[in-house]
Amino acid sequence: MGATQNIQKQISKLADGTTFKYEQLDIEPQDFSATAKAIERLIAKGVIKRVSTGVFYKPKKTAFGELKPNEEEILKPYLFEKGKRIAYITGISLYNRLGLTTQIPNSIKIASRNKRITVSNGNVKASPVKSYVDVTDKNFYLLELLDALKDFKKIPDLDKSSVIKILLTKLKELNPTETKILIKCGLAYPPRVRSFLGALLENIKAEGDLTALKTSLNPLSEYEYGINEKQLATAKNWNMK
Structure with missing residues (x-):
């Protein structure tokens, strides 16, 4: 299977509205150049769209037109590195999702142990905070709860x-x-x-x-x-x- 067909097949399996980065695709090193060209052709055809440099999404089509991915979906690719989770969303955005506050932040906080993650993509902005331990798929949702205890007195409208x-x-x-x-x-x-x-x-x-x-x-x-x-x-x- 050629690089173009391989990428088309992988993207066809993604759910509509999903964001992704190159590293989330199964690409052989020698096929990277061909893959980049295939991605550009798919963008030109409207099959996928660019969120920011190196970040793409598969549009979700509805009777009212295409829907852009929500904030968390846009930020999702930044939470992983080489397929492994290294970060999670914290702060007021998290506490809103958990039902602890009705407030919605202007900027989202992303916690990671060893990487400072900053995002500025249109209305979606995120700034880094340091997590207390290494973040994994097995503990990130537990760290969310611990953060809520840490920030308990700072949660707005508590x-x-x-x-x-x-x-x-x-x-x-x-x-x-x-x-x-x-x-x-x-x-x-x-x-x-x-x-x-x-x-x-x-x-x-x-x-x-x-x-x-x-x-x-x-x-x-x-x-x-x-x-x-x-x-x-x-x-x-x-x-x-």
């Missing part, structure tokens, strides 16, 4: 009782292996986050050993979140106030 209920629900949905990974990742976060995480996990009687979280904390330290025992019954056990 309803503490409602947000705690949402967080408890999400933690209950984790299986024991996921909870174990969550605790391990949590140990890399500041003490106040470890305290909050321990209180939440104890509240739902999670299947996991909380000893590491407990012993990582200074028993004389207090962590001010403005949370009372009616909102989180186990808060006092973890020196939260």
